[in-house]
Amino acid sequence: MGRMVLEKVEKRFGDVTVIPPLDLEIEDGEFVVFVGPSGCGKSTLLRLIAGLEDVTGGVIRIDGRDATTVPPAKRGLAMVFQSYALYPHMTVRKNISFPLRMAKLDKAEQDRRVEQAAAVLNLTDYLDRRPGQLSGGQRQRVAIGRAIVREPAAFLFDEPLSNLDAALRVGMRLEISELHERLKTTMIYVTHDQVEAMTMADKIVVLHAGRIEQVGSPLELYRTPRNRFVAGFIGSPRMNFLEGPEARRHDASAIGIRPEHIMPSPNEGAWKGRVGVSEHLGSDTFLHVHMEGCADPVTVRSGGEVDMHHGDTIYMTPDAGHIHRFDDQGLRIA
């Protein structure tokens, strides 16, 4: 149905290598998230899978069939774009039925599928409006509707939530996850937001400069990041890294410890520091602590009601079981 295999897939624009040869397998029905900082090649990789860009080398197989040179429409994939890319002069109904009209399906079947998609996405009341008359979230749903009606082998999402405001984003995140549960279709989702990746994915692919840094389930990546990049990218707020004498005590060139694995205390602990900015989120407080001999402040998570102020002295105890050790190449030491 929607099993994809990428073998030695490579993309170059002139002399610039955007994606050095990479291998990746995506199982049928999986929700895979490509995540990485901007410019890491995640959107390019998605467009290679979609067929909107030609690969420079390598093979893309969809359901065992070589799809490397197959045109986008024939790959059986549907894509939701960052700008939604709705057709502004068509009504919602026409937008959603466009792929069906292009496939020359008979009218009754078109109507049936459009009604069905509209019902799933709560768009029934808006079928006769134009995209310009819809809110951001509704447009997003129309774009998803246009993808659903084709009954594709896999859905491709290119940063679909980045144009929505924060509250709507959380809502749509749940809706897309819900949709995946219902349809059980393979979904490939590109984002730069590690929170989206952590909350939605069955499998996360962390990309950096076109290279796959690590592939795994969200918790795998959280618990055992393979290198410093993944360790720093996954988790919010990001992991603290300490180098120098503290790292040498652990036989590593750097150690990493997440803010939630440090116990702050006003009077005793392994490390001593001075409180800088503290961010009160209500449920949690993130304290930025300046330590002697450390360039960057260490972030510490504390309870919501904490009585620490700028300039106070603080003691911290890292949870020994959650210290990540990295060698001088930045790779994890097991």
Add this chain to the structure above:
Amino acid sequence: MATLHSRSAARAMMAPAVFLLLVWMLVPLTMTLWFSFKRYLPLRGGDLGWTGFDNYVRFVTSSAFWPSVQATLLIVGGVLLITVLVGVLLALLLDQPMWGQGVVRILVIAPFFVMPTVSALVWKNMFMDPVNGLFAHLSKFFGLAPLEWLSQAPLFSITLIVSWQWLPFATLILLTALQSLDREQLEAGEMDGAPPLARFLHIVLPHLAQAITIVVLIQTIFLLSIFAEIFVTTQGSFGTRTLTYLIFQRVLESQNVGLGSAGGVYAIILANIVALFLMRIVGRNLDA
């Protein structure tokens, strides 16, 4: 800082320009209206007094009127058809990434800078001349009898010359419209299984619709008054006498200022109707 004082100062400073523009526009308009109700023959007795709507009736009932309307419509319609069709094609072509894009774009705009009289003379003498023209040489090369463009196909020849002049305008506006099309829409169309022609018809053309309307309306206003191209080529003969040319002939060749002015008033009304549509469409675009 729109205080009462600065606003009145601004008005005072704008006043001379506004006054000049008003005079510039109103004086000829009033004079046209004035003469259109008079029997005024400069070389045959001068001002012969008021005649009411006599000039208006005579202008419309003259045997030259309807053919001139027909010629006007044929030329305007033909030029619009050619410029929009070829303009869309050229815009699509220029939108493709290619080597020397900047230079090609400037070259495409070039005809717009050539004065109408000059371009018509160049076309007449260098292309359409039955003896020395390029087209004549081409015909002879293929063993055909050279066509006498301006007498055998006069309307088409003038349409061709005017189209050549207005093609850059259409191309430029359509090209900018094309460049504002969201690439993701085309990619979405590609993913949705639309072949290139369907993408053009369902996505590109609707996107260009407003630009095409604007091109059509602006060009119509200017094309209704084309004169130089006819003056230096056929002089209104062979059925190329447009409404504008008829007015010119009435005033200068027949020396009947009153009759010509009445024709002028008809032309003003016609142009204003088109302008009204234009304002509405442009205004609606600004609102959106």
